[in-house]
Amino acid sequence: MNLGISALDYIEAIKNGEFTVEEFVSETFDQIKKVDGKLHAYLSLNDKALDQAKELDKKRKAKEKIGSCMGMPIAIKDNICVKGAKTTCASKMLEKYTAPFDATVIARLRKQDALFIGKTNLDEFAMGTTTEFSVYGPSKNPWNQEYVPGGSSGGSAVAVSALESVVSLGSDTGGSVRNPASFCSIVGLKPTYGLVSRYGLISYANSIEQIGPMARTVKDTAFLLNVISGIDPNDNTTIDNHGEDYLKNIDSGIDGKKIGIISEMVGKGTDNTVSSATKKALAKFEDLGAKCEEIPIDMVDYSVASYYTITSTEAGSNLARYDNLRYGFDFDLEGYEFNSYISKARRSFGPEVTRRLIIGGFVPSAGHAGKYFLKALKVKSRLTKEINAAFKKVDFLVAPTVPILPFKFGEKLDDPVAMFLIDFNTVTANLTGKPAISVPFEISNGLPIGIQIIADSMQEKSLFQAAYALESTTNLPKVPL
Amino acid sequence: MTKIGLEIHCQLTKLESKLFCSCKADYRGFEPNTNICPVCVGLPGSLPRLNKKAIEKATVIAMALNCQTPQKIAFFRKNYFYPDLPKNFQITQLNIYGPTSIGQEGKISVEGKEIQIRRIQLEEDPGRLIYEGSSERTQITLVDYNRAGTPLVEIVTEPDFENPKQVRLFLNILSDLLENLGVSDPSLEGAMRADANVSIEGGSKVEIKNINSFYDLEKALHFELTRQQSLAERKIEIIQETRHWDDKRKITISARSKEEEEDYRYFLEGDIPWVKIDSKTVERLKEGMPESISSKKIRYENYGIPTQVADILSSEKYFSDFFQKYLDYSNLVINKKLGVPNNFNEIEEFDKKYHSFAKEGANIITTDLMGLLDNKEKRNASKLTAEHLSDLVNAILENKITRHSSKTVLQTMVKTGKPISEIISEFALEQVSDDAILSTMIDEVIKEESKAVEEAKLNPEAINYLVGKVMKKTKGQADPTLTLNLLKKKIS
Numbered sequence A: 001m002n003l004g005i006s007a008l009d010y011i012e013a014i015k016n017g018e019f020t021v022e023e024f025v026s027e028t029f030d031q032i033k034k035v036d037g038k039l040h041a042y043l044s045l046n047d048k049a050l051d052q053a054k055e056l057d058k059k060r061k062a063k064e065k066i067g068s069c070m071g072m073p074i075a076i077k078d079n080i081c082v083k084g085a086k087t088t089c090a091s092k093m094l095e096k097y098t099a100p101f102d103a104t105v106i107a108r109l110r111k112q113d114a115l116f117i118g119k120t121n122l123d124e125f126a127m128g129t130t131t132e133f134s135v136y137g138p139s140k141n142p143w144n145q146e147y148v149p150g151g152s153s154g155g156s157a158v159a160v161s162a163l164e165s166v167v168s169l170g171s172d173t174g175g176s177v178r179n180p181a182s183f184c185s186i187v188g189l190k191p192t193y194g195l196v197s198r199y200g201l202i203s204y205a206n207s208i209e210q211i212g213p214m215a216r217t218v219k220d221t222a223f224l225l226n227v228i229s230g231i232d233p234n235d236n237t238t239i240d241n242h243g244e245d246y247l248k249n250i251d252s253g254i255d256g257k258k259i260g261i262i263s264e265m266v267g268k269g270t271d272n273t274v275s276s277a278t279k280k281a282l283a284k285f286e287d288l289g290a291k292c293e294e295i296p297i298d299m300v301d302y303s304v305a306s307y308y309t310i311t312s313t314e315a316g317s318n319l320a321r322y323d324n325l326r327y328g329f330d331f332d333l334e335g336y337e338f339n340s341y342i343s344k345a346r347r348s349f350g351p352e353v354t355r356r357l358i359i360g361g362f363v364p365s366a367g368h369a370g371k372y373f374l375k376a377l378k379v380k381s382r383l384t385k386e387i388n389a390a391f392k393k394v395d396f397l398v399a400p401t402v403p404i405l406p407f408k409f410g411e412k413l414d415d416p417v418a419m420f421l422i423d424f425n426t427v428t429a430n431l432t433g434k435p436a437i438s439v440p441f442e443i444s445n446g447l448p449i450g451i452q453i454i455a456d457s458m459q460e461k462s463l464f465q466a467a468y469a470l471e472s473t474t475n476l477p478k479v480p481l
Numbered sequence B: 001m002t003k004i005g006l007e008i009h010c011q012l013t014k015l016e017s018k019l020f021c022s023c024k025a026d027y028r029g030f031e032p033n034t035n036i037c038p039v040c041v042g043l044p045g046s047l048p049r050l051n052k053k054a055i056e057k058a059t060v061i062a063m064a065l066n067c068q069t070p071q072k073i074a075f076f077r078k079n080y081f082y083p084d085l086p087k088n089f090q091i092t093q094l095n096i097y098g099p100t101s102i103g104q105e106g107k108i109s110v111e112g113k114e115i116q117i118r119r120i121q122l123e124e125d126p127g128r129l130i131y132e133g134s135s136e137r138t139q140i141t142l143v144d145y146n147r148a149g150t151p152l153v154e155i156v157t158e159p160d161f162e163n164p165k166q167v168r169l170f171l172n173i174l175s176d177l178l179e180n181l182g183v184s185d186p187s188l189e190g191a192m193r194a195d196a197n198v199s200i201e202g203g204s205k206v207e208i209k210n211i212n213s214f215y216d217l218e219k220a221l222h223f224e225l226t227r228q229q230s231l232a233e234r235k236i237e238i239i240q241e242t243r244h245w246d247d248k249r250k251i252t253i254s255a256r257s258k259e260e261e262e263d264y265r266y267f268l269e270g271d272i273p274w275v276k277i278d279s280k281t282v283e284r285l286k287e288g289m290p291e292s293i294s295s296k297k298i299r300y301e302n303y304g305i306p307t308q309v310a311d312i313l314s315s316e317k318y319f320s321d322f323f324q325k326y327l328d329y330s331n332l333v334i335n336k337k338l339g340v341p342n343n344f345n346e347i348e349e350f351d352k353k354y355h356s357f358a359k360e361g362a363n364i365i366t367t368d369l370m371g372l373l374d375n376k377e378k379r380n381a382s383k384l385t386a387e388h389l390s391d392l393v394n395a396i397l398e399n400k401i402t403r404h405s406s407k408t409v410l411q412t413m414v415k416t417g418k419p420i421s422e423i424i425s426e427f428a429l430e431q432v433s434d435d436a437i438l439s440t441m442i443d444e445v446i447k448e449e450s451k452a453v454e455e456a457k458l459n460p461e462a463i464n465y466l467v468g469k470v471m472k473k474t475k476g477q478a479d480p481t482l483t484l485n486l487l488k489k490k491i492s
């Protein structure tokens, strides 16, 4: 049995009776047993998955209709609520927290009979780009275990890459889906803000983040988006996509399309190998009939500063609820005065979260907001204007997903600013609400490089067409497990 | 000059659900922490779901207070840590990015003095803290989140009040107004709360918080004014600060300075997109607004109801609603009696009849019924219908019973809900207007009161004493006009 098949192939195989759901799920768990001790993609596993698989097989045997996912294994980032499952955000703060309700995306997947294999590792509360800030220890890159898998949805990327699941869900606040997708050589999409319900996604920076599908192929990613997208009464920020089918006409190609290369994202700071891979990708686009031109977007230079100011401010507010009064970890609150209890309980956040909470307490505070937070909002709105203007001229914007290659553990851990710059090419899509996808393009000296394509709001359909066209030009090696 | 400003919090208790979830807006009567859900206790991953009805009710309040209502409103987060606040921030409104709260710059007149409303905002109520334990050392604090997320409208006034009496009058008018709009029941405990700011000539502004009732508010204002005046007399500077009202000792106490430095780090609530309130919606809400207290009052006066009676009746929603039902029913009764009027004279006759029904009904409601139904339990238990009252007034106007015995009938109706005919025969209340019976009674009185009769012959005023005696003999059922005429005849 090939655990590395695509989701769509899996569904076909089940339909054709090539194997049962139980057989596939059981083998998936064998694979997890084999590799996850080293790779650490998962924080917890669904011990009912095999029973659920058997149940689906029974239904199929009885000719009962089952959902379009046909028991497809999916791994869920551990900041998305799955009813009855531990949801920790890789934090001590939620060590003992079991979600009492399904996120909207989970409910939709459940309805289509996807099988939840387990909850995946992440940087604490999704703050980080390596999973090194997980309180449960980092995940490892299957391409080379001395290297980080990217983050914060590192576990979700590793699970798909290392055949521990067919697809997965991550969340993307500043690149957290695209970055690990690029580092682990899989596809990852950050949808238009509002296209996918955030109900049940534990907020970090709620005004810019989205849940995103992660998969082995562009088609699988589109299929997953079909299932999870659309308006949701539980999330007032969602947009009606009128049941769009993102798979339809995905192979239309990009002949005659215009592509803009964001100058700031291919300039200094970009690794040479990454630069030349990007050039190759652009040549491929031209071969496919697209026209490429360079487009400067001035505000990109300020995007990371704006991003960290805004996300820290929102994190400071979103994470304020973790006072351990109503849920959390074992800590006896009796005998404490409220304020001293709170500061004691909240010392359980890890270093990166604490750093951002401190920033988040400062930048929007009275007397400083004008210098930092309000300025960051100004950058955000100017950047959006510039990007909107660019989309008047071109259909897509392209850049390497990450300006550098995957790096070794600990390499940037003590240099928060260097860590922040890893996000340089990804935060723009979040700040402007645009959809962006990372497509695996090259393996250089055994390390993956992904290319990022950004489209205008709600243009996921044409974004997938471009991504699919690029994907079709590649022939990448299998992960060396 | 004394300046007092108010921040009034009013719960929209008449709404079905909370501001951001479907839990009950009126949390009263629930076991602690049972009127809650993932949204209102802010569980990880939950998101607020805006209750559009709350926006409409709050807009109606804004319009009733003559405020400007913006075309787009926004919500903000007010960030602070407190155990009654499940998310450790409150979703509220603010005008730092332009006028985006539900209403601004309104006014309301209090006995000729205009009080300016600075703004009205919609926000969520926190939960409730319950303190247990006898001493500070053994004290424990319990948290009940049933109230968390209840829709709250905050009304902020300019410091336009000159004394506590104006404040009291304003609050009476405001709570009548809110009740009349059908948005809130101000009589529910905690449904209306107020903070105040107070300053005297030459002194800084002092905020008073933690006042639990309007009754205490007046006390707190008096205390604070006296405190500030005595400081001024002794030439001690009045500093700008926040003071808490101590419910037990009935004094205000300086809050710790830490609290004053609190920085709420306000920013836009990204989970709730801006809400457009288009002119169509505003029109629809305006049309749906109930008749205001002042226009009710004018209408009542046009029926010939005395100003004082009209005043009392229009400001009590329960009774003015009942009065309206009574008028509608009486309208049908008069139509039946007189036929539908179709010329000027008939219209005039109809109006005359209608007005006498209105006057008599208003009179009975304000003098008798308000006393009989002076609390919610009694109102809920009352069996009196608008039809009952109309029958009763009809009987009075047709001289079937006296005003005196109408009290007994009303009481019985409230208690039993029996029809008027049954009550009259049960209590033998039919008015004595039979000449023969009355004549015998009067003869008896003349015999018994010979001295008074002599007096009455000399002084016509004294005859009233004899009318009273006849009334007493007939237990109030004698027709007073008839009795007077008969007496006059017999004496002369």
Ligand SMILES: [Zn+2]
Pocket (backbone or CB within 6 Å): B018, B021, B022, B023, B035, B036, B037, B038, B039, B040, B041, B149
């Ligand atoms: Zn609720």
